[in-house]
Structure formats: structure tokens, C-alpha cells
Amino acid sequence: MSEPLNPPPPKTPQEQSTWERRIETALWNSRFLVMLAIIPSLLGSLALFVVGTLDILNVVGDVIRYYLLGSTQDIHENLVPEIVIAVDIYLIAIVLLIFGLGIYRLFVSRIDQAEERYPRHPFNVASLDQLKDKIARVVILAVIIEFFRAVVDIRFTTPLEAIYLALSVLALAAALYLMSLAHKDE
Numbered sequence: 001m002s003e004p005l006n007p008p009p010p011k012t013p014q015e016q017s018t019w020e021r022r023i024e025t026a027l028w029n030s031r032f033l034v035m036l037a038i039i040p041s042l043l044g045s046l047a048l049f050v051v052g053t054l055d056i057l058n059v060v061g062d063v064i065r066y067y068l069l070g071s072t073q074d075i076h077e078n079l080v081p082e083i084v085i086a087v088d089i090y091l092i093a094i095v096l097l098i099f100g101l102g103i104y105r106l107f108v109s110r111i112d113q114a115e116e117r118y119p120r121h122p123f124n125v126a127s128l129d130q131l132k133d134k135i136a137r138v139v140i141l142a143v144i145i146e147f148f149r150a151v152v153d154i155r156f157t158t159p160l161e162a163i164y165l166a167l168s169v170l171a172l173a174a175a176l177y178l179m180s181l182a183h184k185d186e
Contacts, residue, residue, distance in 0.1 A: 034107045041100035048093035055086040084149040091142040095135055098122055102131040140179065144172055 013021055059082050065071040101123040105111055114121050125131040147168070156162050 031107045034103050038100045038104050038108075041096045041103075045093045045096035045100065048089050048096065052086045052089035052093065055082060055089065059083055059086070080152055081149055084145055084152065088142055088145045088149065091138055091145060095138045095142070098134055098138065099131070102134070106131065137179070140175070144176075147172065 011020075016024070059075075059079065062071075062073070062075045063079070066073065066075045101111065102125040105123065105125060106128065111123060114123050118124070122134055125134065151165060151169075154161070154165065156165075
């Protein structure tokens with residue numbers, strides 16, 4: 001059995017031709033193209049955080065007007081769905097934030113402050129697979145929140161519909177359980 005061959009060490013700048021050095025510098029700097037995805041992701045995240053916060057503040061204003069100022073507009077129909085929508089918006093904002101910072105860390109540079117203080121922070125990803133996994137978990141939570149919002153609006157007309165709802169909740173619970181088993185080490 002033969003030993004694996006080690007690749008030769010990289011050439012020093014003095015050993016490279018001028019063109020080789022320029023091409024490799026251009027290739028290495030092309031990693032900054034990911035900034036075209038990072039900056040809009042972070043801006044989108046900021047916009048969604050602002051929208052979610054304004055939605056929550058609007059709900060709080062409605063509650064104050066209803067209970068303290070004697071408004072006649074009933075808030076009970078829309079209170080929970082509006083809060084659930086805001087939580088969903090926050091989760092999507094978190095997805096964009098994790099994506100933007102994860103791509104930055106993988107392709108541009110490590111985020112030193114995060115690595116020093118919080119080595120297990122969600123923004124510290126070591127591979128694209130780990131980034132996809134973290135995003136998938138948040139997306140699954142967003143889907144569950146969306147399911148919850150749909151359930152809040154359901155008006156049952158037959159007992160079979162209630163059984164379908166129960167089976168759906170059971171399937172979601174099983175999915176969450178299986179997901180927690182897969183990530184028990186983290």
C-alpha cells in the first residue's frame with residue numbers, strides 16, 4: 001500500500017510569474033462578489049425587523065385604544081393572527097441575517113468578535129452544509145408559525161376536519177421531535 005502523495009506547497013510570490021500572481025489575485029478577490037448577496041440580505045433583514053416591530057407596535061396601540069381609551073373596534077378577532085404574522089416576519093428576517101452573515105464568514109472573512117465571545121453562535125458556520133442546516137431550522141419554525149396562523153383562522157364544519165387538524169399537529173410534533181434528535185449534540 002503506497003502513501004498518499006502530498007501536493008507541492010504553494011509557490012511564493014517570487015516563484016510566480018507576474019501574470020500568474022495577477023490572475024490568482026483576481027481569482028481570490030472574486031470572492032467579494034458574494035457581497036452582492038450579503039448586503040441585500042442584511043438590508044432585507046433590517047426592513048423585515050422594522051416591519052415586524054411596527055406591526056407589533058400597531059397591535060399594542062390597538063390594545064391600548066380598546067382597553068384604556070374605550071375604542072369600539074373589537075380587537076379579539078385580529079389580535080393573535082397579527083402577532084403571529086409579526087413573529088413570522090421576524091423569523092424570515094432572522095433567516096436573511098443568518099444567510100448574510102454566514103456567507104460573509106464562509107467566503108470573505110471570519111467575524112472575529114463573534115468567534116472570540118460566542119464560538120457556538122448561529123452566525124459562526126464552518127461550511128455551506130452547516131449554513132443550510134441552520135437556515136432550514138429557522139424556515140421550519142416559520143412554516144410552523146404559518147401553520148399556526150392558518151389554524152387560528154379555521155372554522156370547522158365537520159368532525160373530520162378536526163381530525164385532520166389533530167393529525168397535522170401530530171405530524172408537526174413528530175417532525176420537531178425528529179429534528180431535535182438530529183441536533184441533540186448541538
